[in-house]
Amino acid sequence: xxxxxxxxxxxxxxxxxxxxxxxxxxxxNNTYQDIFFQEINTESLTLEDNKVSRAFSAIDKGAxxxxxxxxxxxxxxxxxxxxxxxxxAAGFALAISGNNRTLPPSQVKPEVSNNNFYKSDILWENLxxxxxxxxxxxxxxxxxxxxxxIVNVKISFSHESSYxxxxxxxxxxxxxxxxxxxxxxxxxxxxxxxxxxxxxxLSGRYGAEYLKNLDIDKIAEETVRRIVILFEAKxxxxxxxxxxxxxxxxxxxxxxxxxxxxxxxxNRKGISIFSGMLNKQIxxxxxxxxxxxxxxxxxxxxxxDDEGTPGQKTILVDNGVLTGFxxxxxxAGHFGVKPTGNGRRESFRHPPIPRMRTTYMLPGPHxxxxxxxxxxxxxxxxxxxxxxxxxxxxxxxxxxxxxxxxENGKLTHPVKDINLIGTGPDVLSxxxxxxxxxxxxxxxWTCGKDGQDVPVSLGHPTIKVSSITVGTxx
Amino acid sequence: xxxxxFYDICNFITDCAKRNGAKHTIVSxxxxxxxxxxxxxGKTDYIDHSMxxxxxxxxxxxxxxxxHTINLVDKNKLQQFIKQAVExxxxxxxxxxxxxTDPSLYPQNxxxxxxxxxxxxxxxxxxxxxxxxxxxxxxxxSVEGDIISATASWTxxxxxxxxxxSNGFEGTRNSTFFSVSAxxxxxxxxxxxxxxxxxxxxxxxxxxxxxxxxIGKDASERALKKHGQKKINSGKYALIVENRxxxxxxxxxxxxxxxxxxxxxxxxxxxxxxSLITCPVLTVTDDPLLKRGLGSRLFDSDGxxxxxxxxxxxxxxxxxxxxxxxxxxxxxxxxxxxxxNILMNTGNKTPEQxxxxxxxxxxxxxxxxxxxxxxxxxxxxxxxxxxxENGELSKxxxxxxxxxxxxxxxxxxxxxxxxxxxxxxxxxxxxxxxNIDISGL
Numbered sequence: 001x002x003x004x005x006x007x008x009x010x011x012x013x014x015x016x017x018x019x020x021x022x023x024x025x026x027x028x029n030n031t032y033q034d035i036f037f038q039e040i041n042t043e044s045l046t047l048e049d050n051k052v053s054r055a056f057s058a059i060d061k062g063a064x065x066x067x068x069x070x071x072x073x074x075x076x077x078x079x080x081x082x083x084x085x086x087x088x089a090a091g092f093a094l095a096i097s098g099n100n101r102t103l104p105p106s107q108v109k110p111e112v113s114n115n116n117f118y119k120s121d122i123l124w125e126n127l128x129x130x131x132x133x134x135x136x137x138x139x140x141x142x143x144x145x146x147x148x149x150i151v152n153v154k155i156s157f158s159h160e161s162s163y164x165x166x167x168x169x170x171x172x173x174x175x176x177x178x179x180x181x182x183x184x185x186x187x188x189x190x191x192x193x194x195x196x197x198x199x200x201x202l203s204g205r206y207g208a209e210y211l212k213n214l215d216i217d218k219i220a221e222e223t224v225r226r227i228v229i230l231f232e233a234k235x236x237x238x239x240x241x242x243x244x245x246x247x248x249x250x251x252x253x254x255x256x257x258x259x260x261x262x263x264x265x266x267n268r269k270g271i272s273i274f275s276g277m278l279n280k281q282i283x284x285x286x287x288x289x290x291x292x293x294x295x296x297x298x299x300x301x302x303x304x305d306d307e308g309t310p311g312q313k314t315i316l317v318d319n320g321v322l323t324g325f326x327x328x329x330x331x332a333g334h335f336g337v338k339p340t341g342n343g344r345r346e347s348f349r350h351p352p353i354p355r356m357r358t359t360y361m362l363p364g365p366h367x368x369x370x371x372x373x374x375x376x377x378x379x380x381x382x383x384x385x386x387x388x389x390x391x392x393x394x395x396x397x398x399x400x401x402x403x404x405x406x407e408n409g410k411l412t413h414p415v416k417d418i419n420l421i422g423t424g425p426d427v428l429s430x431x432x433x434x435x436x437x438x439x440x441x442x443x444x445w446t447c448g449k450d451g452q453d454v455p456v457s458l459g460h461p462t463i464k465v466s467s468i469t470v471g472t473x474x
Numbered sequence: 475x476x477x478x479x480f481y482d483i484c485n486f487i488t489d490c491a492k493r494n495g496a497k498h499t500i501v502s503x504x505x506x507x508x509x510x511x512x513x514x515x516g517k518t519d520y521i522d523h524s525m526x527x528x529x530x531x532x533x534x535x536x537x538x539x540x541x542h543t544i545n546l547v548d549k550n551k552l553q554q555f556i557k558q559a560v561e562x563x564x565x566x567x568x569x570x571x572x573x574x575t576d577p578s579l580y581p582q583n584x585x586x587x588x589x590x591x592x593x594x595x596x597x598x599x600x601x602x603x604x605x606x607x608x609x610x611x612x613x614x615x616s617v618e619g620d621i622i623s624a625t626a627s628w629t630x631x632x633x634x635x636x637x638x639x640s641n642g643f644e645g646t647r648n649s650t651f652f653s654v655s656a657x658x659x660x661x662x663x664x665x666x667x668x669x670x671x672x673x674x675x676x677x678x679x680x681x682x683x684x685x686x687x688x689i690g691k692d693a694s695e696r697a698l699k700k701h702g703q704k705k706i707n708s709g710k711y712a713l714i715v716e717n718r719x720x721x722x723x724x725x726x727x728x729x730x731x732x733x734x735x736x737x738x739x740x741x742x743x744x745x746x747x748x749s750l751i752t753c754p755v756l757t758v759t760d761d762p763l764l765k766r767g768l769g770s771r772l773f774d775s776d777g778x779x780x781x782x783x784x785x786x787x788x789x790x791x792x793x794x795x796x797x798x799x800x801x802x803x804x805x806x807x808x809x810x811x812x813x814x815n816i817l818m819n820t821g822n823k824t825p826e827q828x829x830x831x832x833x834x835x836x837x838x839x840x841x842x843x844x845x846x847x848x849x850x851x852x853x854x855x856x857x858x859x860x861x862x863e864n865g866e867l868s869k870x871x872x873x874x875x876x877x878x879x880x881x882x883x884x885x886x887x888x889x890x891x892x893x894x895x896x897x898x899x900x901x902x903x904x905x906x907x908x909n910i911d912i913s914g915l
Contacts, residue, residue: 043562048738049803053569055540055562059555062526062545075522079545092523095600129565137567152739188739188849197740197849238877238913239708256843269514269623271659273668349526388843388856392659392668393700395872397843397856419844419854419875423667469705471844471854471875471913 007165007175011037011063011081018169020083021065021090032068032329033093034168036306037081038348041125044158047136055129056158064348067093071268071330075351113174113310115303117296120179120207124159127208132157135211142220143187147228151195152188157181159208166308170329174308179207180299180455182444183214189227196230198223198401199385201444203299203455210297226383229402233416236405236470242378243420243465244371244406248439249384251458253465254289254359255447256387256396257424262291262316262324263342263354263449264331266391273394273424274322282322283428288362289317291326293341295440300358300457307343307352314340316359317428326354346452356447360459364434368462371433373409379418379470380404380411394423419471427465435462480636483547487531488640490553494560498574499640500532500777508631509600513607519625523600533560537568571802579798579808580643581772581779588763588770590649592679595632603628606686610656613690619698620661622668626690629653630680643777651768652680656693662701671697675897678766684897696839699860703870705914706861712835713876713907714828714862717895719841720902721816724758726846726853726880727751728813731785731793733800735848742851742881746791752884754789755821762814769814769899778810785816789885816900821890825904828891830865836874836912837862844875851880857912874914886910 008014022033039061046054063086064077076092078085136155143153159181166174182203189196200223204210245253258274266272274282283289293302293311302311307329315323327335328343331354343352372380380403387398400418404411440459447456480503487501505527512520529552531542540563544555610626635647655674662669673692675684715723727743735741743751762771762780772780776798785793796804797811829837837860844855854877860867891904 045566049569051567051569053537053539053567053572055566056542057540057555057559057562058543060543060545072518073520075520075524077524077526079526089524092521095518095521095523129562133565133567154738186738186740190739195739195849197847238875238911240915269625269659271623271668271670275668349524351520351522385845386843390670390842392670393703393872394667395842395856395858397875399843399845399854417845417847417850417852417854417877419856419877421843421856421873421875423873469873469875469913469915471856471877 004173004175007163010039010163011165013037013081015167015173018167021087032169034066034166034307036064036348037165038062038162040160040162040347042158042160043125044156045132045136047140047155050140052133052136060347062348064351065089065093066351068330071334073330073351077349113304115294115311117294117301117303117311118179118205119297120177122208123161124179124181124208125161127211131211135214139216139219142216143223146220146224147189149189149191149228150187150224151190154186156184164306166306168308172308174304176303178205178302180205181210184444185223187223187227191231194231196227198227198230200226202442203444204297204442205299205301206297226402229414230416233402233414236379236415238471239469240467241470242375243468244375244378244380245460245463245465246380246382247435247437247460247462249441249443249458250381250460250463251360251441252384252387252398254361254460255356255456255458256389256398257422257427258289259291259356259359260389261391261394261424262326264325264327264335265354267325268331268334272391277322280322281320282425283317283320283431285320286364286434287317287320287428287431288315289359290315290362291342291356291359293357295358298358298440298457299442299445299455300356302341302357305341305343305352306345307339309339309341309343311357312341314342326356328352328354344454346454350452353450355449355454356456358440358457358459360438360440361434361461361463363436363438363461366433366435368435368437371435371462371464372406372411374433374464375406376408378406379415380406381420389424394425395421396424397421421469421471427468430466431463432466433464437461483529484636484638486549487529487552487556488638490556491531491533491560492640494557495564496533496535496560498534500574500637502530502635502637504528504633504635506631506633508629509603510627510629511600511603511607513604513611513626514623516608516611518604521600531556531559533563534572534574535563537570537572538563538566539572540566571799573802574639574641575776575778575798577642579778588772589765590678590770592650594680595630595650598630598680606654609686610654610690613687614656614658614694617691617694617698619694620663621694621697622659622661624656624658624690624694627655637777639777645773645777647771650678652677652683654683654686654689656690658693658697660697660701665702669697669700669703671695671700676768677897678768682766700858700870703858703872705873706871707915708913710909711912712832713838713910714825714832714835715838715905715907716825717891717893717902717904718898719838720905721898721900722841723883724816724900724902726848727884728816730848730851731791731795733794733796733804733806736794737800737803740849742849743791747794749791750789751791751881752786752789753887755890756786756789756884756887757784757819758786759784759817760814761817764815767815767899771814774810776811778808780810780814783809814899818894818902819890820892820894820903823889823891825891825893828889828904828906829862829867832862833864835862836860836871837867846880853877853880874912876910876912878911883907883910
C-alpha cells in the first residue's frame with residue numbers, strides 16, 4: 001500500500017476522490033465512473049548529417065474522468081489536477097447520463113494485479129545525455145563503415161516514463177509505471193545511379209540499463225542488409241499468388257486481418273465481419289492466435305490496462321475456433337464476460353477502448369523449409385511497414401518492404417514495395433501451413449484507432465497463405 | 475491559462491531560458507478547447523468536452539537546437555524544466571544550420587485576417603450539437619437498405635496561440651474548426667460481409683458545413699452501393715479517382731518535394747526542379763492565404779511569411795518545400811516547411827461526365843493501406859470502387875491494388891474534373907488517369 005501512496009502524492013489525490021467528485025447532489029451515483037491520472041516524461045534525440053544536433057523533451061500531466069451510463073460514455077480531461085478543475089471535468093463527463101440509469105459496466109469483482117512484466121532499475125531521464133549521444137554517434141559510424149554504399153543515415157532515439165493511477169467506482173484501484181524506449185533508423189544507400197532507403201526500428205519496455213544490451217554491430221548489420229538487398233530486387237507479376245510470411249513481423253497480418261475485427265467495441269455494435277462468428281471454426285485446426293500483455297519487456301506488454309484490469313494473455317482463436325474477443329469494461333459488461341485487460345488509451349486525453357497488446361500466432365506442426373518447398377510460384381514476405389483494415393467488409397492491406405520471389409520451392413530473387421490485399425476471414429481460411437519457429441517482433445509498432453495511437457507488438461511463425469492479391473511496383 | 479496571461483508566460487519563459495544560457499528562443503502558449511459528440515441509436519453515445527493548454531519552447535545555442543513541450547504553468551516547475559532543457563541542449567553536437575529564422579523572412583503585418591476564426595464557436599451549445607448529430611444519424615437511417623449501425627459525430631475546436639521569437643517576431647494564431655461525419659455499416663447477407671460507408675465535412679466556419687442530412691445519406695448510400703463488391707481481373711485500366719481520394723495519391727509527390735527528404739537523399743524528385751513531373755494539364759498551387767482554408771496561416775512554424783506559390787505549373791515542378799533549417803543545409807531559398815492549402819486547377823467535366831466518357835475503367839472511391847517508396851517513387855496501394863463499362867458504373871470492386879511509379883502515374887493523368895473537394899486543406903477535383911496497372915484476380 002505504500003506504493004500507491006506515492007502515486008497519491010504524485011497526483012495530489014487520494015482513494016476517495018470519486019466519492020468527493022460524484023456525490024448525491026450531482027446525481028452521479030448510479031453510473032460507473034473512473035478517474036485516470038497520468039504523468040508522462042518524454043525525451044528524444046535526433047542524429048542527422050553525422051551530428052546529434054537536435055533534442056526534444058516534454059512533460060505531460062493530467063487526469064481524465066469518465067462516466068459510463070450502460071455503454072454510453074461521457075469523458076473530459078483536465079491538465080490542472082486541483083479539485084476545482086477535476087470537479088469541472090466531472091461535471092462535463094456527467095452530461096452523458098440520461099434519466100434511465102441502469103447498471104454500470106462489468107459487474108465482475110476487480111482483480112488485483114501483481115504483474116511485473118518490465119524491469120527498470122535506472123530511469124531513462126536519469127541516464128546522462130552524453131551516454132545516449134555517444135551511443136547514437138557510435139551507431140552512425142558503424143552503419144557507415146559496414147558498407148560504402150551508405151550515403152545517408154538518420155537516427156532517432158526516444159524514451160518515456162509514464163506514471164498511471166486509476167481509481168474506479170467498481171472498487172478497483174491500480175497504478176503502474178511504464179517505461180518505453182524506441183530506436184528508429186532511416187538509411188539510404190546508393191549503387192551507381194540507383195538509390196534505396198529502408199528503416200530499422202527497435203523498441204521495448206526496459207529501463208535505461210538496457211542501453212548496454214543494444215548491440216551496435218548487430219543493429220548496423222541488419223540495417224544495412226535490409227537496404228542493400230533492395231538493389232537486387234526484380235519486379236514480380238501482379239495478381240493472385242501463394243504467400244509465405246516470414247517469422248516475426250508478419251504478425252501484421254494478424255493485427256490487420258483479424259485483430260481489429262475482434263476488438264469488442266466493434267462487436268458490441270455488431271459492425272465487425274467477425275460479429276456472430278464466436279465458437280465457429282474460422283481457420284485450420286493448427287491455427288491458435290493470442291493477444292498477450294505478459295511478454296517480459298515487450299512494447300505491447302502492460303501490467304495493468306488503463307482501466308486497472310491486470311494485463312493477461314487472451315486466446316482469440318483456439319485450434320481454429322474463434323473463442324473470444326478483446327474487451328474493455330464497457331464491452332465486457334455488454335457481453336456479460338470478464339474484461340480481458342485490453343482497455344487502453346493514448347493518454348489521459350482519451351477514454352480507454354479495446355486495443356491490442358502483443359498479438360501473435362502460436363507455433364504449428366510444419367517447418368519453414370517444408371513450407372517454402374511446397375510452393376511453385378509465390379512471394380516470401382520478410383519486412384513490412386504498415387497496414388490498414390475496414391473491419392466491416394474485412395478488407396485489409398499490409399505493405400511488404402522487402403521479400404523474395406519463390407519459384408519451384410526455392411527463394412530466387414528479392415522483391416520489394418508490394419501491397420498485399422485480402423479479406424480477413426478469407427485469408428484466415430487460406431492459412432494452410434504453420435511452422436514451429438514463432439518469433440516476437442520488437443520493432444516500433446504503433447496502432448492507430450479512433451485518433452488514438454498506442455504501442456503494440458506482434459509476432460508470427462512462418463506461415464503459408466495459399467493465395468492473396470499481390471500489387472507489385474518494385 | 476488565461477489568454478491575457480499569454481504574454482506574461484511567454485516572456486517569463488524567454489527570460490528564464492536566456493538566463494540559463496539560451497542564445498535565442500521561440501516560445502508559444504496555446505489553449506485548445508474541444509467538444510466531441512457521437513450519437514447512435516438516437517442517443518448520445520459519447521461526449522468529450524475538454525480544455526487543454528501547452529507551452530512550446532525552442533532553444534538555440536550556437537548551432538545546437540532543442541524543442542520542448544510542457545503543460546504545467548506553475549512557475550517553479552517551469553523554471554526547473556527550462557533549466558534542464560537548456561542544460562541538455564548544451565551537450566548536443568553543433569550544426570551551424572541550427573539557427574533561429576532570419577528576421578527578414580518574418581511577416582511585416584501579421585494581423586491580417588485569414589478568416590480562420592469563427593466567433594460563432596462560443597455560442598454553439600452541446601445540446602445543439604446533440605440535436606444536429608441526431609439529425610445526421612436519422613438521415614443515415616432513412617436510406618432504404620439493410621443498415622446495421624449508423625454513428626454520427628460532431629466535433630469542434632478552438633485554438634488560441636501566441637508565439638514570440640526572441641529576435642523580433644510576435645504572432646498570434648486563433649482558429650476554429652467544425653467537423654461532422656457519419657459512419658454507416660450495412661449488412662450484405664448474400665456475400666456474408668458488412669460494407670461500411672463514411673462521409674464527413676470539416677470547415678473553419680460553422681455556416682460553411684453542408685446540410686446535416688446530406689452527410690448521413692451519403693454515408694449510407696456509400697455503404698449500400700458496395701454490396702456484392704468483388705475483385706476483377708488484373709490488367710491495365712483507365713482510372714477515375716473521386717475528388718476526396720485524390721489527395722492520397724498527391725501526397726506521395728508532395729512528400730518528395732520536401733527539402734528534408736531531398737537533403738537526406740530519399741526523394742525521387744531531388745533533381746526534378748523545373749522538369750516535367752506530371753502530365754502538362756496539371757497545375758497545383760499552395761495558397762496559405764486562402765480565406766477560410768483549413769491550411770491557412772499568415773506565417774509558418776519558422777515564422778516565415780506566407781505567400782501563394784505555384785508548386786507544379788503545367789506539369790513542371792517549380793518549387794520545393796524548404797524550411798529555414800534545410801534552406802541552410804541545401805542552399806535553396808526558404809519557402810515554407812510544409813504544405814498549407816493545396817489547390818489543383820479544375821477542368822470542365824463533372825465526375826459523371828468523365829465516367830460517361832469512359833468505355834472501360836475503374837472509378838476509385840477509396841484507397842486502403844499501401845505505401846510509397848519516396849526514394850524511387852514506386853508505390854502500391856489498395857483500392858475500392860466501381861467497374862466502369864460503357865460509360866456506366868456496372869459493379870462494385872474491392873480487394874485490388876494499383877501500383878507503379880508516381881512519375882509514370884501522374885504523366886498518365888488525362889483529365890481533371892470541375893469538382894474540387896471543399897472540406898479539406900487539399901482541394902482536388904476528381905481526376906482521370908489512363909493505362910494504370912491494377913492487380914486483382
